[in-house]
Amino acid sequence: MVYARKAAPDCPFQKRFPSQLIRDDVFYMTLAYNEAIDAWHSNEVPIGAVIECEGQVVGKGSNQVESANDPTAHAEMIAITQAANSLEDWRLNKATLFVTKEPCPMCSGAAIMSRLGRLVYAVPDSKMGGLGGAFDVNGYPGMNHTSIIDKGVLHDDCLELIQTFFRLKRESESEGFDKV
Numbered sequence: 001m002v003y004a005r006k007a008a009p010d011c012p013f014q015k016r017f018p019s020q021l022i023r024d025d026v027f028y029m030t031l032a033y034n035e036a037i038d039a040w041h042s043n044e045v046p047i048g049a050v051i052e053c054e055g056q057v058v059g060k061g062s063n064q065v066e067s068a069n070d071p072t073a074h075a076e077m078i079a080i081t082q083a084a085n086s087l088e089d090w091r092l093n094k095a096t097l098f099v100t101k102e103p104c105p106m107c108s109g110a111a112i113m114s115r116l117g118r119l120v121y122a123v124p125d126s127k128m129g130g131l132g133g134a135f136d137v138n139g140y141p142g143m144n145h146t147s148i149i150d151k152g153v154l155h156d157d158c159l160e161l162i163q164t165f166f167r168l169k170r171e172s173e174s175e176g177f178d179k180v
């Protein structure tokens with residue numbers, strides 16, 4: 001008998017459409033939140049990222065580890081690659097990355113390697129966070145670049161999204177696996 005991966009639980013959250021006129025941190029984090037909802041619909045841990053440069057979105061991504069079967073397909077990695085392509089420059093020192101959860105050490109490292117100017121995350125991660133939650137890649141002495149880090153923007157909404165996803169997954173998985 002073969003067991004298939006359970007389908008994504010129904011997402012009780014809706015995408016949001018903030019005013020284009022006020023392009024503040026909440027605006028860009030809301031776009032990252034919408035990317036996280038895309039991840040949920042693909043049955044991925046709902047994490048999303050958006051990169052802003054001089055008032056424009058130049059990169060965005062949602063977590064695709066399961067669908068791409070790629071452990072590096074985190075939202076931030078996808079957004080960083082897209083931003084470097086669209087700016088035709090791997091140096092992102094004028095850009096800000098908005099992500100719904102504190103980046104892991106891999107993505108924190110990629111942010112430093114891309115010389116990202118600023119990084120804003122919503123929810124801290126004390127288990128795997130790479131920006132002070134568990135490790136501090138950005139604060140490591142001797143780094144040839146450091147980014148400005150801000151946190152807490154849209155914290156409650158992004159936390160609720162992730163926690164609800166895992167709760168509904170646990171509930172659906174305790175009902176057993178789909179048989180194929």
Ligand SMILES: [Zn+2]
Pocket residue numbers: 074076103104105106107108
């Ligand atoms: Zn990551």
